Amino acid sequence: MAKRPADPANAGATAARQVPMRDFSRSLPMSLLRAREAVMRQFRPSLREHGLTEQQWRILRALAAIEAAEVTELARTAFLLGPSLSRILRDLEARNLIERKTAKADLRRSMVSISEKGVKLMASVAPSSEAIYSEITRRYGARKLAELQDMLAELERSLAELGASDEAIAEE
């Protein structure tokens, strides 16, 4: 047990029982985390069977949809940070699932595209992946799912302009 300071105004452990900060399990980040985990738990086994991690799968999907892209663009699409993407691309390239070639106009940029082998791998994973998604949709309800996505999108929008660093350093 923590011996606690007799200062209730501090919202320390003492106050925690009586005036808990928002119930921990109801905090928005936790709700989102748990929901996402519940969803991903469905997909991971299938991906794993095909030797793919969640992030690798995201990258392949993104590439299949846009044909070819620069690394930065791909990072934005697959929602990965540069360093993570850099590592994963190295591995995917070693496995011949993607191809890279530097742009002629700008030697800093490299264009990434999915390979023949990558396409085949995707084709082998997609059915199971779609089936899982369908089952999720069926259980939760298609309409409700769409509504949820809308609400999540609006949440993003609501927070978009709130500075990414501490306090708005308005950058225009």
Place this chain on the structure above:
Amino acid sequence: MAKRPADPANAGATAARQVPMRDFSRSLPMSLLRAREAVMRQFRPSLREHGLTEQQWRILRALAAIEAAEVTELARTAFLLGPSLSRILRDLEARNLIERKTAKADLRRSMVSISEKGVKLMASVAPSSEAIYSEITRRYGARKLAELQDMLAELERSLAELGASDEAIAEE
């Protein structure tokens, strides 16, 4: 089941444009990931200023609310896997933010509690954290936020019974 089996010869990057899987950015895992990131982006700077990571903060909050807990219980509450928690507790203990003592009844178990110093640290972080949460609530709308949480909770429930294990029987 495959709604539309992809023809490898035809499902290359080119075909992907005509028959994309669900628009990537609208997939549920991506929506949840982006929404959560949008939220956490607000909190991270403040936590970082106090030398805490998101997970460490989760643990402290959980401990403050329940006084003392076994490691396994704490893992469930803070939604962390055992190995992650084990490492973090080691670090938090080294920083004297938590205390550990093995239970007398069962020497395998150890009871974890927040320390005096941990309580003070929480007290110094909480105001800013609450302020951020309030701002998020204000922007998004309290009612809408509650509704979102409910929908997320139901999503969890919907998927709860879907096996976390098998699902991959297609192997023979």
Place this chain on the structure above:
DNA sequence: CGCATTCGCTTAACATGTTAAGTACTTCTC
């Protein structure tokens, strides 16, 4: 042209996510 600055990407370093294996202790069973 010369050169500081910016840009695109990678590497580095550390913390966590994830799965598997290990360790120490408990309980069950005969």
Place this chain on the structure above:
DNA sequence: GAGAAGTACTTAACATGTTAAGCGAATGCG
């Protein structure tokens, strides 16, 4: 009451998240 089986936690190993620094290639400007 000794071994088998289970439990609580930790370690290990690898992949990713996250921030900072590095590097080569453009770009801006004198």
